[in-house]
Amino acid sequence: MIPYGRQNIEDDDIEAVVEVLRGDFITQGPTVERFEAALGDACGAHAVIVGNSATSMLHAAYLALDIGPGDLVWTTPITFVATANAAIMCGAEVGFVDVEPDTGCMSVDDLTERLAAADAVGRLPKLVVPVHFAGRVCDMAAIGALAQKYGFHVVEDAAHAIGADDDVGPVGACRHSDISVFSFHPVKIITTGEGGAASTQDPKLAARLKRLVSHGVTRDAALMQGESEGPWYYQQIELGFNYRMTDIQAALGLAQLKRMPAFIKRRRALAVRYQTLLGDLSLQCPVISDPDRSAWHLYVIRLSNDAPPRRQVFEALRARGIGVQVHYIPVHQQPFYQNLGFKIGDYPNAESFYAAAISLPMFPTLSDDDQMQVVDIVRDILTAG
């Protein structure tokens, strides 16, 4: 089976992990700090705080922006459930903005309309979370301008998009947002097994994120009530969590980060090849911008109306050894969100995107030959009718 995504682990990764295992600190040691600094350099952020998953870091990011009961958080339905769930974990209310029909990214037109309507009834979101779907960066300049106009915070769910660029430079520099969040799950661009990170340009947010991933505890005397009682002393000044990443994971992440430019280069080459090889079939390939700024976490084709039904194509691909997947079942269609009052039909672009989508194999070690095999099988299935 050729999977839709997989990690790329080489001897350097293994040696880096073993070195930490033989050393003094397997958690709360210097490798976490080295990984955070290297991530900050890679994405041009003042600070990066790592944690045990992107889900944890989304939760910490929303909390760092004081999201709580009574607040409204908007994201898009074409995402993994964690983006919305993190708002529920804060006790906030979730709302959705529809996606662009061709990219699956947040529609600035729909956002603009919904903000005007929300403003009229005095129910603006406190936070908007665009998702850089499949590694393609949302129109952050436009979203940032709306954030200025209406006064909401922005967190970029960049789980798919480390290594991608916005119109100026790397994602994670938070040019139009407060915080960006990355995932290091094995199918993502680089991996630490499980893991995530949050980047920011704001030193206060960075300090708060660091505290939230470690129990809300501080050793900074300036933040304490009363006097420090000695060198052992710490205070818990808010509710935090154990969302820490281990040094074992950070060592893997550091080794992976060195190869990230090569990973992205290969993913971009695979995307261009797919587009050339699939161009004549009853399907739509993802949009490739010029210049190509996407990290290409996923390669999502959408079947045309005259193609066989999606389920039939999906099952035929699986039966022939192509480990395709579907990204994503729109979050508002999940029973949990249906119980909160969302209805099928609420976000038509997201629903049609989902109905036609299939994620083809896309990972740096996918060979040209294997990619050609994927293409041949897709062609067979679509032209057999």
Ligand SMILES: *Cc1c(COP(=O)(O)O)cnc(C)c1O
């Ligand atoms: C993978 C993913 C997450 C969650 O990441 P974890 O590291 O698995 O917690 C959140 N949002 C999106 C868009 C994702 O793809």
